[in-house]
Amino acid sequence: MRVVIERSNLLKSLNHVHRVVERRNTIPILSNVLLAGTGASLEMKATDLDLEVTEATAANVEQGGATTVPAHLLYDIVRKLSDGAEVMLKTDDExxxxxxxxxxxxxxxxxxxxxxFPELTAGAFSHIFRIDSAALKGLIEKTQFAISTEETRYYLNGIYLHAIESGGKLKLRSVATDGHRLARAEMEAPAGCEGMPGIIIPRKTVSELQKLVDNPDVAVTIELSDTKIRFTIGSVVLTSKLIDGTFPDYQRVIPTGNDKKLIIDRQSFAAAVDRVSTISSERGRAVKMSITEGLVTLAVNNPDSGSATEEVHAEYSSDPIEIGFNAKYLMDVTAQLSGSEARFMLADAGSPTLIHDTTDEHALYVLMPMRV
Incomplete structure (x- = not known):
C-alpha cells in the first residue's frame, strides 16, 4: 500500500475513528485501526467489538492495499505533524x-x-429512516445526562429510543433514567420509523454519536436490525450493538396530578444551588427547598462543616412546601433547559417532581426527592 494524503484530512478522519479504540486491550488487533487504500480514497475502520466506526476520506492512492496499525499511536503522530503537510503511508514488501x-x-x-481484523456484521435492517442531525443531537443532549452508570442495571446504561403515539401524532422519543431522575425528549417521527421496536442505545455509542452530529446541515440515516443500529453521517458510518434488555415502563413514574406550580429564573436558581451546595457533604449533596409565596429558600446543613441558606424570588401561589433534592441533579436538569425560566410542578415532599422547559414543550424531566 502506498497512499499520499493531506494531513488535515487524515487527522479529521482518525479523530472520528480512533476514539472507539480502548487504551488497554487484551486482544492486540483491537488496538489497531484498519487502513485500506482503494480508488481515490483511504478508508479507516476501528472497533471494540460492540461499536464500529468507519470513514473514507479523499487520498491519492498510488498503490492499493490494506493493513492495520496502532490507532492511538498513529493519531498522536499525525496530530504532531506540521499543519498543511502531506503525509505518505507506505507498507513494506512483507x-x-x-x-x-x-x-x-x-x-x-x-x-x-x-x-x-474483526468485522461487526449487522444483519438485515428492518427499519431505515432519515433525521436532521440537529434534531438527533437534541434527542441525545436533552437525555444523555440521566443515563445510569450502575453496571448491575445494565438495561439503564443507555438511551431508550422508540416511536410512540402521542396527541394523535407519531413521535420519536428518547428516554434515559438512573432511577433518581428521568429525562424525556421527543420530536415528530420521520417517515420510516412506523412500527419500529423500542431499542436501548449504549452509553459509549451515545457519547460517540454526540461528537459526530456537530454539522447541523447533514442528515443522518438510521438503520435498525434486531440487535444493531447503524448511523450514517456524511462519510462516517457508526455501527453499534444494542443493549439486550427490557427498558422499564417509564410512563408509570411520570406524575400526572402535580398541581403546585413554581416558576423560577433558571440561571439565578442554578447559581444559588451551586453556591449553597458548596457546604454539602460529597456523599449526600442534599439541598432543601422551602417554597412559600413568591420565595424559595435553599438550605444545606452539613454537621461536619456548617450550613448555608440563600433566597431566590419565584412565582408561586400554592400551599407552602418543603422538599429536598440532590444538588447535582438539580443543576444537571437546569443546564439542559434552553429557556430563561424553569417550571416545577410539585405534589408533596415524598413524590416525584416534574420540571418543564418553558421554551421547549418536547422536553420533560422528573426528579425524585431526597429526605432532608
Whole structure:
C-alpha cells in the first residue's frame, strides 16, 4: 500500500475513528485501526467489538492495499505533524511495518494483518429512516445526562429510543433514567420509523454519536436490525450493538396530578444551588427547598462543616412546601433547559417532581426527592 494524503484530512478522519479504540486491550488487533487504500480514497475502520466506526476520506492512492496499525499511536503522530503537510503511508514488501513520512519526519509502525481484523456484521435492517442531525443531537443532549452508570442495571446504561403515539401524532422519543431522575425528549417521527421496536442505545455509542452530529446541515440515516443500529453521517458510518434488555415502563413514574406550580429564573436558581451546595457533604449533596409565596429558600446543613441558606424570588401561589433534592441533579436538569425560566410542578415532599422547559414543550424531566 502506498497512499499520499493531506494531513488535515487524515487527522479529521482518525479523530472520528480512533476514539472507539480502548487504551488497554487484551486482544492486540483491537488496538489497531484498519487502513485500506482503494480508488481515490483511504478508508479507516476501528472497533471494540460492540461499536464500529468507519470513514473514507479523499487520498491519492498510488498503490492499493490494506493493513492495520496502532490507532492511538498513529493519531498522536499525525496530530504532531506540521499543519498543511502531506503525509505518505507506505507498507513494506512483507507487510510487517508501515512508514509514515511527512517532510523530514519518518516513522515506522508495526503492522498486524488485515485478515485478523474483526468485522461487526449487522444483519438485515428492518427499519431505515432519515433525521436532521440537529434534531438527533437534541434527542441525545436533552437525555444523555440521566443515563445510569450502575453496571448491575445494565438495561439503564443507555438511551431508550422508540416511536410512540402521542396527541394523535407519531413521535420519536428518547428516554434515559438512573432511577433518581428521568429525562424525556421527543420530536415528530420521520417517515420510516412506523412500527419500529423500542431499542436501548449504549452509553459509549451515545457519547460517540454526540461528537459526530456537530454539522447541523447533514442528515443522518438510521438503520435498525434486531440487535444493531447503524448511523450514517456524511462519510462516517457508526455501527453499534444494542443493549439486550427490557427498558422499564417509564410512563408509570411520570406524575400526572402535580398541581403546585413554581416558576423560577433558571440561571439565578442554578447559581444559588451551586453556591449553597458548596457546604454539602460529597456523599449526600442534599439541598432543601422551602417554597412559600413568591420565595424559595435553599438550605444545606452539613454537621461536619456548617450550613448555608440563600433566597431566590419565584412565582408561586400554592400551599407552602418543603422538599429536598440532590444538588447535582438539580443543576444537571437546569443546564439542559434552553429557556430563561424553569417550571416545577410539585405534589408533596415524598413524590416525584416534574420540571418543564418553558421554551421547549418536547422536553420533560422528573426528579425524585431526597429526605432532608
Amino acid at each position: 507487510g510487517q511495518s508501515m512508514s509514515v513520512i511527512s517532510g523530514r519526519s519518518n516513522f515506522r509502525l508495526q503492522c498486524l494483518p488485515q485478515s485478523d
